[in-house]
Amino acid sequence: MSSSTLSEGRKQFIVDGVTQDCRADGRRCIDFRRFQIETGIVSNTNGSARLRQYGTDVLVGIKAEIGQPKQERSNTGHLEFYVDCSSYNTTEIDGHIGDFTTQLTKSLERIYDSENVLDLKSLTIIAGEQVWVLYIDAVVLECCGNLLDCISIAVKAALYNTRIPGVSVNDEEGVLELEISDDPNDEKKLSIDKVPVIVSCNKIGHRYVVDATQEEECCSSGRLLIAVNDRNNICSLQKSGTGSLDPSTIFEMIETARQAAVPLNQELLQTLKREERSNNDKCGFFAN
Template identity: 25%
Template structure:
């Protein structure tokens, strides 16, 4: 059966595939019971504390606007692109911000190519609510000629690996990609619009008002127990969940709770206090990664 190297690669592939398939099966009664018992003792099955998030890794691409974010074993890629289009008739002086999500069957076998599942629709709406409706991006700054030409900014989110909590990972990837993106510079002379290539004139960053970040909580035991950043098993076993979108200014941009058990107001306030800490940490990480990338590019130019 081929060389030793080929056999090793084959068995590694089978192991990776089967382990992913195991993760995508519905949790058994014993798994759920073990998870709940661990949570009652203040522990989680992956070794984290109840308020701990998994490690976040942000990788910026060589091209402006491409970012990969890994949250534990959950991985999402974001790519931002821009084109000049005609504005909407009711908003002649505003640019357009679009979000497109695609969950690859490679991320999870439960997702089918070409078919948008309820989970994918919910993720897309949550990200759109967090970034577009919170006015994080200055869309008026995307206007070139009122009523005639504006920039359309498109954010493509590709979900590469699903090990729970796709929303938080996608929100970090989307806002980081928007912060990293640069659009071509434009000169307007009368009715003539000139778009300058990036190699001829420095590209222009988007105007970002604030950095909204999603923090997701999962609830168990009638809402008495909660965890931050649920992994796949916790996400499949939860009795309810809630996503709080917040920025580093302690402003709640959006709150999403799609069904599940009802929550007391004290529990919601408790989650918001936890979210403040997590958002501040992630906000600092994003800014640090962007600063390092900026310094690296300036060094390479010299």
Template identity: 40%
Template sequence: MSLCEAEKTFVLHGVEENFRVDGREREDYRPMELETDIVSHAFGSARLRLANTDVLVAVKIEVDAPFPERPYEGKLDFFVDCSANATPDFEGRGGEELAVQISNALSSAYRSPNVFDLRKLCILKGKKCWKLYVDILLLECGGNLFDAVSLAVKAALWNTQVPLVKQVDIDGNNINLDVSDSLSDCQRMDVEKAPIMVTVCKIGERCVVDPNAAEEKCSVGSVVVAVAGRKISTVLQTGTGSLHPVTLLECLTLGVKIAQRLDTALWDTLRQIKPNQDVGFLK
């Protein structure tokens, strides 16, 4: 998307007056819709639509060997695919850099054991563990991808059911696992402290959240804040501009505040969601 100077000025003046182009205030989000358990061959899935941004997440599980330096932990991998239909910028290999950036940000945000305890994925110390593949597909890009992806990932992990290992047989170097086929024997992941990302954009002299595509073009700098509970798990600066230390502190404070609000709304939604049902929140 390209904007002329008159359009940029219009966006800047609206943000300054706390009345954005779509009628929101600086700390408001666009309407969201969340749907879970929609990919039949996945262990957990979710689809989140944030205005024109559409994200699909599917979680797959397989048995693997833990890392030698972390014998008590399972594994968690993120893979992001940018659909060429999401935006013309993704045609060819245009979305690869963004995909790697989002994947690295998620890996960094989930790295701490206080955020997501990988020890619960351990089957046999140093020998066998569960490995979770979190596949993220960007179906449509309407701005604010990091926030939408983090919410969809948390919902998909909440929806994920890990099979129960009934018995482990060890015969020399051979390890046989007896995994239950019953869905009633599965257990859900503990994602209460899983991080939520909030993108804070500096537009003019003000900070806004949930920027649309036009506002992202007018931003002089952006900070993505991943918040788990009341603590920041990672910080990522996007865009080409730089931020003054005072502005950076303002962005971090606002990010924590908004993340807690988002987390509350997400949990309220997950508690009432039913299979194959769209639920809108933050409208």
């Protein structure tokens, strides 16, 4: 949605509400909207998740394939992201769809393809030669604001759902051969203890809001993307948008994001564990 589509009166109404910690939909500045998570819904993947939040619908699938390590990280696996917004109503996006998806993809790669976020060494098969590469595809079906945060929640749920097959290495006459096990009991889970969710903190007036609607994003004078994990540690900071942010503003936005991330991470993990215990692919939760 373009900022030009909002009337000045509507913009002022949104800013005034944020100032009083009462947004247009009744939420406080640090509240996330209700959403549902489903996992294990794409059969030809190693892990998948779907997030639905009012008008937002995001599907994430993860495929694990054997490949070569990156030259600068020869003893670890790595992640490859791709975001597809072709099913989303592109008339709502300012600029070209290609630039928009590229920006989303690069933001995800900078945050998640790191040993500080995921145990990439556990993806090593033969050091320096063969590793697991996780191809993470995110399809945006609908969007009602705060898209990157929604994708990050779906990515974390899909990583929790991902199972990596066991691999045996056979050395016959000096030739190494890899054999991938098809035994479900030989699969391993990924640890998501350090995997963050992204909390985009938008400056509106003199206050900051998380999980902004499209209208609120149009009123934002600056945005900071803050990745926060289960331990409430900051994993990454990225500035987005054209507005400037002074240092004191950044510190306040970080604290706002951390406050919002605590219940978000806790509820997501509890829900995923409940789903795993009940062997039920459908679940939903409400983050306050």
